[in-house]
Amino acid sequence: MTIDPQPADRARLVLDWDGTCTVVDTLWLLLEEFGDYDVFRRAGEQLRAGEISYRQLMELEFSTVKGAELAAVNAWLADHAEIRPGFHELVERHDPLVLSSGFEELIRPLLARERVEVELIANRVDPRPDGWRVIWNREQPCEICGDWCKRAGLPPGPFVYVGDGYSDRCPSLAADRIFARAGLAEYLEAEGAPYEPFEDLQDVLRALES
Ligand SMILES: [Mg+2]
Numbered sequence: 399m400t401i402d403p404q405p406a407d408r409a410r411l412v413l414d415w416d417g418t419c420t421v422v423d424t425l426w427l428l429l430e431e432f433g434d435y436d437v438f439r440r441a442g443e444q445l446r447a448g449e450i451s452y453r454q455l456m457e458l459e460f461s462t463v464k465g466a467e468l469a470a471v472n473a474w475l476a477d478h479a480e481i482r483p484g485f486h487e488l489v490e491r492h493d494p495l496v497l498s499s500g501f502e503e504l505i506r507p508l509l510a511r512e513r514v515e516v517e518l519i520a521n522r523v524d525p526r527p528d529g530w531r532v533i534w535n536r537e538q539p540c541e542i543c544g545d546w547c548k549r550a551g552l553p554p555g556p557f558v559y560v561g562d563g564y565s566d567r568c569p570s571l572a573a574d575r576i577f578a579r580a581g582l583a584e585y586l587e588a589e590g591a592p593y594e595p596f597e598d599l600q601d602v603l604r605a606l607e608s
């Protein structure tokens with residue numbers, strides 16, 4: 399008899415990528431190194447003030463990445479991006495979905511560096527010399543938040559969500575159980591939504607298995 403590692407009634411584990419599976423958000427690292435830091439900083443303030451949408455923020459920020467070859471950016475990220483402790487164990491034991499509003503072209507090379515195979519849903523990027531363009535993986539805004547959020551990529555059925563940032567707000571609120579840190583934790587706290595705090599992914603693994 400074989401044991402099914404993913405019984406149908408078991409909640410799927412959904413992980414944000416940047417700032418969740420990585421220690422520091424790789425998009426922030428990239429924008430600081432290859433983009434316009436002032437635009438990046440201001441866009442974050444405008445988003446939090448409700449002056450621009452998440453879609454506008456992403457398109458604005460990455461339009462400032464000019465003349466940067468994708469291969470050069472990935473080589474730089476390979477040297478600077480750090481994976482959060484516990485990631486490998488969590489993937490091995492829970493076969494998660496990685497759900498990111500970042501770009502497949504940047505995430506897949508890091509997964510390859512880590513020798514990790516995992517299901518990934520992310521956006522794509524067209525790294526044009528005159529400024530990177532976001533290629534969104536959805537054609538309509540979210541019915542719940544009205545923005546180009548990650549909710550459309552959620553699996554059917556019950557799921558556990560692990561995240562840290564703005565783009566996790568809408569999808570996490572659909573979860574049966576939320577693990578949060580940093581900005582997402584502050585947001586959920588303010589919303590009065592229950593969540594469990596985490597620092598590294600060992601915390602999540604321990605909580606899932608206790
Ligand atoms: Mg994040």
Ligand SMILES: [Zn+2]
Nearest residue numbers: 540543547568
């Ligand atoms: Zn949404």
